[in-house]
Amino acid sequence: MCLAIPGKIIEISSENANLALVDVVGLRRHVDLGLLEDDRPHPGDWVLIHVGYAMSKISEQDAAEQMRTLEMLGESEAAMQEVQGYGLEDVVNKPLT
Amino acid sequence: MKYVDEFRSPELIGKTAEEIRRLADPHRHYRLMEVCGGHTHAIYRFGLKDILPANIELIHGPGCPVCVLPMGRIDDGLSIAARAGVIFAAFGDMMRVPGTQGSPLEHKARGMDVRIVYSPSDAIKLAKANPQKHVMFFAIGFETTAPSTALTLQRARKEGLRNFSVFCNHVTIIPAIRAILDSPDMRLDGFIGPGHVSTVIGCRPYEWIAQNENKPIVVSGFEPLDLLQSIVMLLRQLRAGEAKVENQYKRVVPWEGNRAALRAMADVFQLRPYFEWRGLGFISQSALRLREEYSEWDAEKRFDVPGIRVTDPKAAQCGEVLKGVLKPAQCKLFGNECTPERPVGALMVSSEGSCAAYYNYEHRKAALVTSISASV
Numbered sequence: 057m058c059l060a061i062p063g064k065i066i067e068i069s070s071e072n073a074n075l076a077l078v079d080v081v082g083l084r085r086h087v088d089l090g091l092l093e094d095d096r097p098h099p100g101d102w103v104l105i106h107v108g109y110a111m112s113k114i115s116e117q118d119a120a121e122q123m124r125t126l127e128m129l130g131e132s133e134a135a136m137q138e139v140q141g142y143g144l145e146d147v148v149n150k151p152l153t
Numbered sequence: 154m155k156y157v158d159e160f161r162s163p164e165l166i167g168k169t170a171e172e173i174r175r176l177a178d179p180h181r182h183y184r185l186m187e188v189c190g191g192h193t194h195a196i197y198r199f200g201l202k203d204i205l206p207a208n209i210e211l212i213h214g215p216g217c218p219v220c221v222l223p224m225g226r227i228d229d230g231l232s233i234a235a236r237a238g239v240i241f242a243a244f245g246d247m248m249r250v251p252g253t254q255g256s257p258l259e260h261k262a263r264g265m266d267v268r269i270v271y272s273p274s275d276a277i278k279l280a281k282a283n284p285q286k287h288v289m290f291f292a293i294g295f296e297t298t299a300p301s302t303a304l305t306l307q308r309a310r311k312e313g314l315r316n317f318s319v320f321c322n323h324v325t326i327i328p329a330i331r332a333i334l335d336s337p338d339m340r341l342d343g344f345i346g347p348g349h350v351s352t353v354i355g356c357r358p359y360e361w362i363a364q365n366e367n368k369p370i371v372v373s374g375f376e377p378l379d380l381l382q383s384i385v386m387l388l389r390q391l392r393a394g395e396a397k398v399e400n401q402y403k404r405v406v407p408w409e410g411n412r413a414a415l416r417a418m419a420d421v422f423q424l425r426p427y428f429e430w431r432g433l434g435f436i437s438q439s440a441l442r443l444r445e446e447y448s449e450w451d452a453e454k455r456f457d458v459p460g461i462r463v464t465d466p467k468a469a470q471c472g473e474v475l476k477g478v479l480k481p482a483q484c485k486l487f488g489n490e491c492t493p494e495r496p497v498g499a500l501m502v503s504s505e506g507s508c509a510a511y512y513n514y515e516h517r518k519a520a521l522v523t524s525i526s527a528s529v
Contacts, residue, residue, distance in 0.1 A: 057244040057294060058191055058218070058505060060349050060405075088274055090304045091414045104352070104405065107244070107294075108272025109301040111411065112352050118404050125376050129198055131504075138245075141271030143278070 059126065060104045060111070061135045062119035063087065065097050078105065080135075081123065085142040108142045162378060169381040170204045176388035183209045184340060185387060186477060188330060189347035190217030190505030191375055197510040199377045209384065212477030213507035215329045216347055218294045219246050220499040220506040221430045221475070222322055225461040227252035230291045230320045231260055233456045240266045240283060242276040243291035250502050253463055257291075273298075273305040273319075280309075280317040287316045289452050292323055296353040299323040299441060300414035303421040306443065309450050320452040321442055323422065326350050327358050328439035329430065334366050338478050343387040345380065346372035348402045355410025356398050363396045374402040421447055431465065431499055432472035471498040474507060481511035488516055 063078035074090040076097070088109045089097065095113060097103055102119040103110035114122070126132040177183065187193055193213045196202065202211065215221050231252055234241035241257060248258045248269060261267035266286070270276050276290035292302045302319060309317050326347060333339055346359055351372045359370045369390035373383035383401045390397065400406055421444060428440030443451040452458075465471055469486050473479040481487055481500070491497040493509045500506035504513070 057246045057298060058349070060352075088272075088301075088304065091300050091411060091417065093413045094411075104349075106349065107298050107301045108274055109304065111297075111300075111349075111414070112405055112407075114405060121376070129195060129375070138271045141269070141275070143272075143275065 057107060059131060059135045059138060060106055060122060061126070061139060062114065062122040063103055063105050063110075063139075064116075064119070065099050065101050065103060065110075067099055076110070078103070078110070080105070080139045083136065083139050085139055087142065105139075107138075166204075166378055166381065169378065169385060172385050173209070173381065173388060174206050176385065176392055177206050177209055178392070179206075179208065181208065183342050183388070183391070184212055184477075185209065185343050185345060185384065186212040186214045186333070186341050187345040187373075187380075188214035188216045188326065189345075189350065190220065190503065190507075191348065192345055192373065192380065193217070193507050194505050194510050195375050195377070195380060197514040199380075200514070201377060201380060204381070205384070211345075212341065213474075213510075214344075214477070215333065215430065215433060215475055216295065216326060216350070217500070217503050217505040217507075218298075218322075218324060219250055219503040220471075221324065221329070221432065222250070222293060222499065223429045223431045224252055224463040224465070224499075225429070226322055227257075228254070228461040228463065229458050230289070230322075230452075231257065231265070232459050232461070233289055233320065233452055234260070234265055234267070236456070238286050240268055240279060240286050240288045241291060242268045242270045242279055242288055244271065244293065245269045246503060247291060247293060249496070250499060251496065253461075273302050274308070277305060277309060277314060277317060280314055284316060287318065290317070290319050292319050292321050294323055295326050295347075295350050296414075296418070297349045299422065300353060300411070300417050303414075303417040306421045306447055306450055307417065310447060315449075318450050318452040318455050319443065321422075323441040324428065324430070325424075325439055325441065326354075327361075328436050329433065330362060332430075332433055332436045332439070333476060334362070334368070336476055339476055341368060341477075342391060343368050343396075344370040345383050345387070346370045346398075348372065348374055348406065351400075351402070351406045351410070353411050353414045356400050356406065356408050357410075359398045363398050367396045369396045369399070371399045371401050372406055374405065420444075429462070432475035434472075466497055469498040471500050471508075474498075474500055481508040482516065484508070488512065
């Protein structure tokens with residue numbers, strides 16, 4: 057719950073500007089962009105995700121470092137489990153090509 | 154020191170540690186509190202205590218939301234979920250937290266409909282998928298998770314979703330820091346400020362600590378180098394007789410915080426006059442409840458809540474540990490009656506609780522050393 061998970065925005069829904077498809081180490085899930093409405097991210101941008109909501113925009117380098125921090129803390133598995141759980145059954149789970 | 158090899162820029166770590174030794178007055182004992190449970194976990198995991206000079210003591214603060222939740226709130230939430238047709242939805246972190254009649258997971262084993270969700274918006278999805286049932290989301294967390302609950306509630310209201318409610322346990326960090334500073338048995342020299350909470354609230358709310366309490370505070374990242382740099386920044390201020398708010402975690406934390414998140418919280422929540430914190434007692438204006446406009450989605454208004462109050466087991470000294478008066482291992486129950494596998498106190502439940510962190514890294518390490526020396 058307290059994990060900050062870095063993800064890359066792949067696509068933003070054309071019907072709902074707050075719904076984005078995000079890639080987290082190859083796992084793709086929908087996250088909510090509603091908390092970034094003052095500084096909207098675009099596809100290709102990196103964000104830190106808390107409980108399914110993108111909370112801040114970060115650089116690609118910071119995203120890589122955050123993933124490494126999670127690994128060092130022994131929390132990367134929990135982070136991936138959390139991401140895996142976003143969106144319950146209607147999930148898009150395909151690795152990056 | 155076994156984790157040092159994994160650190161980023163080990164030379165820089167070495168230099169920063171050297172700078173800490175240079176800045177620390179050997180005739181002075183420093184007590185610095187890391188407020189955030191994530192920092193507590195990182196400090197134990199990386200063995201930072203082994204790097205710091207002996208006269209710098211890190212005190213573990215109240216920033217683990219699972220740890221400070223009173224048992225009565227869990228009982229209250231579960232009592233609502235015991236009604237027919239109610240689904241209890243919560244983050245995975247809550248599942249093993251003991252109530253007086255057992256944890257949510259144990260209630261599930263006895264037939265209660267308990268579901269793990271990883272995002273509050275998934276609780277909405279659950280409600281839509283189960284229109285004949287009522288989904289109650291057991292909300293927990295500091296300002297890091299409260300904005301997500303707020304947006305979820307805005308959506309539920311906009312969509313007129315009737316079979317969904319929130320049992321709100323969101324707490325705010327600043328009043329907890331104030332309560333700790335007011336505690337007579339507490340002496341602190343400075344604070345390592347929480348990283349992700351500050352993404353939302355920014356750095357400005359900490360200014361009163363610097364101004365009124367004359368304590369420096371440095372908002373910090375989670376890597377070993379971040380934490381050591383934050384300690385350098387605190388020592389520099391203490392040496393210069395200064396007390397100000399500094400931001401070591403600029404790469405993620407904007408000084409003004411996340412305004413959209415703060416707006417969402419202000420729209421949905423209002424401060425409770427007081428709220429009970431496990432180990433710290435009642436703290437005024439320290440927690441959030443839903444505003445009148447959201448009554449329909451407020452589980453505390455929709456259902457009769459017994460308002461259960463549970464005194465912590467007398468032998469467990471969670472309060473003293475939470476306030477940094479006792480070290481985890483100094484509690485009578487630590488490591489025998491209270492372990493991460495069978496937690497009595499909440500500080501043992503979450504990996505961010507200081508007792509669990511201490512047990513997982515220090516206690517197990519010490520046990521290993523003892524067993525190795527015994528076998529040699």
